Amino acid sequence: MKKIINEPQHVVSEMVDGLVRSYPQYLEKIPDTEAMVRSDKDSMTGKVGIVSGGGSGHEPSHAGFVGKGMLSAAVAGQVFTSPTPDQIYAAIKAADHGKGVFLVIKNYSGDVMNFDMAKDLAELDDIKVKSIIVDDDIAVENSLYTQGRRGVAGTVLMHKLVGAAADQGATLEEIEQLAQSALANIKTIAVALSAATVPEVGKPGFTLADDEIEYGVGIHSEPGYRREKIKTSKKLVTELLEKIEKNQPLKSDHQYAVLVNGMGATPLMEQYIFSHDLLDQLEDRQIKPVFMKVGNYMTSIEMAGVSLTIFDLVDNKWLEYLNYPVETIAW
């Protein structure tokens, strides 16, 4: 393991301190936690608070999206480990300005349980809390015998939508409704070239040979659906796009938002090449995305690979929310 760290067990607290000290204009730390809240308190007055979080190792998620127009607070758990209920609860309290708090949770058993317990604690304090469990990863085919589909890069688009709606004064119920209807239209699929190494573990979560790739890997090195030899960018796009199409037909008369997300170690150069091939293949289907983002948004430490998220903008309002101005580190 070769990483720019001090003690592996202090990775998260030192990262959080580094973040809030580097970007005091966006973030401040909630005392005695690894949770961060928006510094611009005025921007939250009279509005529903939006709280997200999860294990660390997905930077810039989730603290990078805290700021006016997006998240009110974010909680950083240990690396690839859900944060604890007391910390989530502290973030809920900091984000509550009398209109309730909306939680964005990724569908992992740990996240779901810890956020659930935090919700119970907040409700004891008479804070209204609602939530969405994001499960955009289509790699998991059969949810009957698993935890269900995982929450991955599409979560960032969810943050953007609910954050914009909250900033425009939407109620907690309206935000819940928005999140539920949008979720059904967000689909993500990934390909990995190499695995991530959790600092406290010291070795990669899985191994791929030099010329091997794996389709459908999750953001904590969860296994995907197929391994094969590395292919050209064009062929990777074809595989991922066809996989998405099987779940959500791509129609030339629909409007789409696209997120090409780097998993951590893949250079932007490669992400742009992938995007170029993607746009070609969408063009073959007479589709020109109305919104696109390329870059590292939901990473998996130093995993190499990309994920592709396609969001079918069934409701015109959603594009407006995606384009709504924000003040964050990373959007």
Added chain:
Amino acid sequence: MLTAENTKKWMDSFYRKIEENKDYLSELDTPIGDGDHGNNMMRGMDGVKNSLAQLQDPDLKTVLKAIAMGLISKVGGASGPLYGTAFLEMAKKCSETQKVNELLSVALAGIKKRGGATEGDKTMVDVWSPVAQSNAITPKIIDDAIASTKDMQARKGRASYLGERSIGHLDPGAVSSGYLFTALLETEGTL
């Protein structure tokens, strides 16, 4: 019969087992999870040790609650809420009964409710269930329960994404639960 005193001793013994087997638990977690179960449990037991050290002459309920809060606030992941809920349920019940099997039964019900897992899903439930149901816990009951998870296919948690590939590995949460019950067996006066 659990008392404040022997429950603290039970936790001391569990702490030592987690400390000794931290790397082994993380290794078990690598092929079917994300390789951090040992580290997470160690952080939790440090939390438990600290909370218990701060108590002065506590009763059983206070001890069980302190264990629960230590685990809930330090472990994270799925294990934190599950172990935490188990001890919280025991804390709620212990004014009524201090019998180990009755307390373990309410703890098991809490784990099942929190995580939604049932017997055969390849989780800690597969150790908690036979232990809670036995009138006399023995090392064999514990060991057999742990071993039974090896041939199961995971249906809950991150291991479930492996499908059939999860078969052939012990469940790390079942193994750490085994340490908890072995520690209980080795603590005088609890049974």
